[in-house]
Amino acid sequence: GPALLFVKTSQGKEEGRRFYACSACRDRKDCSFFQWEDEKVSETRLAAREEYNRNHQPSFTHRQNVDRYKNFVLLPLSKRRFCQECQQLLLPAEWEKHSDHQFLCNITTAQLKSPSQLLYPLENKKTNAQYLFADRSCKFLLNLLIDLGFRRVLSVGTPRLHEMIQSKASQEEEFSVRSLLLDIDFRYSQFYTEDEFCHYNMFNHHFFGGEAARETCRKFLYEENGERIIMVTDPPFGGLVEALASSFKKLMAMWSETEKEGHDNKEMPMFWIFPYFFESRILDFFPSFSMMDYQVDYDNHALYKHGKTGRRQSPVRIFTNLTPSMIVLPEEEGYRFCPVCQRYVSSANQHCEICNSCTSKDGRRWKHCVLCKKCVKPSWFHCSNCNCCTLEKHSCEKSDVGCFVCGKAGHKRSACPSLSCT
Ligand code: SAH
Ligand code: ZN
Ligand code: ZN
Ligand code: ZN
Ligand code: ZN
Numbered sequence: 451g452p453a454l455l456f457v458k459t460s461q462g463k464e465e466g467r468r469f470y471a472c473s474a475c476r477d478r479k480d481c482s483f484f485q486w487e488d489e490k491v492s493e494t495r496l497a498a499r500e501e502y503n504r505n506h507q508p509s510f511t512h513r514q515n516v517d518r519y520k521n522f523v524l525l526p527l528s529k530r531r532f533c534q535e536c537q538q539l540l541l542p543a544e545w546e547k548h549s550d551h552q553f554l555c556n557i558t559t560a561q562l563k564s565p566s567q568l569l570y571p572l573e574n575k576k577t578n579a580q581y582l583f584a585d586r587s588c589k590f591l592l593n594l595l596i597d598l599g600f601r602r603v604l605s606v607g608t609p610r611l612h613e614m615i616q617s618k619a620s621q622e623e624e625f626s627v628r629s630l631l632l633d634i635d636f637r638y639s640q641f642y643t644e645d646e647f648c649h650y651n652m653f654n655h656h657f658f659g660g661e662a663a664r665e666t667c668r669k670f671l672y673e674e675n676g677e678r679i680i681m682v683t684d685p686p687f688g689g690l691v692e693a694l695a696s697s698f699k700k701l702m703a704m705w706s707e708t709e710k711e712g713h714d715n716k717e718m719p720m721f722w723i724f725p726y727f728f729e730s731r732i733l734d735f736f737p738s739f740s741m742m743d744y745q746v747d748y749d750n751h752a753l754y755k756h757g758k759t760g761r762r763q764s765p766v767r768i769f770t771n772l773t774p775s776m777i778v779l780p781e782e783e784g785y786r787f788c789p790v791c792q793r794y795v796s797s798a799n800q801h802c803e804i805c806n807s808c809t810s811k812d813g814r815r816w817k818h819c820v821l822c823k824k825c826v827k828p829s830w831f832h833c834s835n836c837n838c839c840t841l842e843k844h845s846c847e848k849s850d851v852g853c854f855v856c857g858k859a860g861h862k863r864s865a866c867p868s869l870s871c872t
Pocket of ligand 2: 547
């Protein structure tokens with residue numbers, strides 16, 4: 451889809467130079483597209499680009515994949531193979547071509563219903579960053595939105611939540627929740643029909659399936675029979691908040707437009723799952739949102755999951771435009787209700803009388819600094835040189851540019867302690 455317009459600022463110059471680059475790949479190694487805004491592109495280069503794009507299309511279209519799936523499920527178990535190298539379901543006629551590839555045999559119906567287990571997670575940090583919900587967190591999210599009365603889920607970059615909903619819907623008759631998955635990972639088109647999955651880029655709101663896919667999404671957003679809808683998204687954490695917010699606003703607008711009378715100027719309900727240190731960035735774009743204390747856990751993320759030896763703290767939270775008091779967090783995991791703040795908070799999050807709020811962001815108990823007039827992390831102390839609270843080990847010299855991720859000075863985005871996984 452369309453590239454994004456960035457700006458390169460160089461020191462000493464007022465205005466930076468603007469250029470276009472790929473919206474989805476933040477690493478030039480994954481996509482080399484680069485073009486100055488004012489650059490003239492020759493016919494030859496345009497042709498070469500188109501040629502390149504033609505040669506890099508997926509080997510099957512979504513439609514073809516749906517037909518292949520229909521044939522695949524008709525096969526006896528012994529003939530159901532999945533090529534691990536090509537990440538593709540194989541029909542017997544294709545075995546030959548993949549003969550020197552690793553493959554799995556006897557693919558069961560259960561396996562077909564949990565593609566996120568069958569496919570390997572694309573962990574490339576800069577592009578897909580596929581971190582799958584731990585079962586516990588996924589169940590929590592699903593039960594939460596059911597309790598809140600939602601019957602439709604727009605799953606944007608949440609294949610595991612989508613899969614849990616799809617698989618329950620096919621197994622339990624009374625289960626009436628439906629989900630539409632929007633994701634850039636085209637491998638999922640092998641397992642879902644065009645009404646269940648749209649190939650979508652959340653950084654530029656691009657539907658790869660064109661108008662038909664857009665229409666599928668629009669239809670899904672239209673709340674028939676009073677079936678209320680919520681959007682749940684869990685974007686790659688390295689992604690630009692600005693680009694994401696702009697796409698999410700477009701999805702929200704799509705929802706608003708489905709109702710002729712409008713939805714009384716309400717916003718489409720949304721859960722945006724993202725690390726807590728992006729709170730201010732998200733609130734910049736969505737002032738109606740608030741951050742919940744619930745810690746979202748992941749399966750394949752060493753840092754963001756519960757270790758065997760007890761609880762690791764995950765920095766990932768739920769941001770929502772629903773009334774915080776409605777988001778009930780599990781007491782058995784230590785969350786409790788703060789009557790003053792009117793929301794559930796983590797067990798160590800103490801209500802600060804001076805701030806008049808439960809101030810901890812990371813789940814640890816924070817302390818109030820009278821000089822800074824706010825609560826700060828327990829590991830911080832007040833530095834009279836810098837005139838603010840900070841880590842004991844720091845260099846007092848101030849640098850003007852803050853870290854892109856946490857906004858603090860002294861380090862760059864790549865070395866941000868908040869993203870200690872990298
Ligand atoms: N926790 C979620 C997965 C989150 S990982 C779950 O378990 O369901 C991030 C997801 O966003 C991945 O599925 C990835 O394929 C998708 N993604 C990454 N970049 C994207 C983009 N530009 N547009 C749409 N989806 C994207
Ligand atoms: Zn293969
Ligand atoms: Zn409180
Ligand atoms: Zn305080
Ligand atoms: Zn202080």
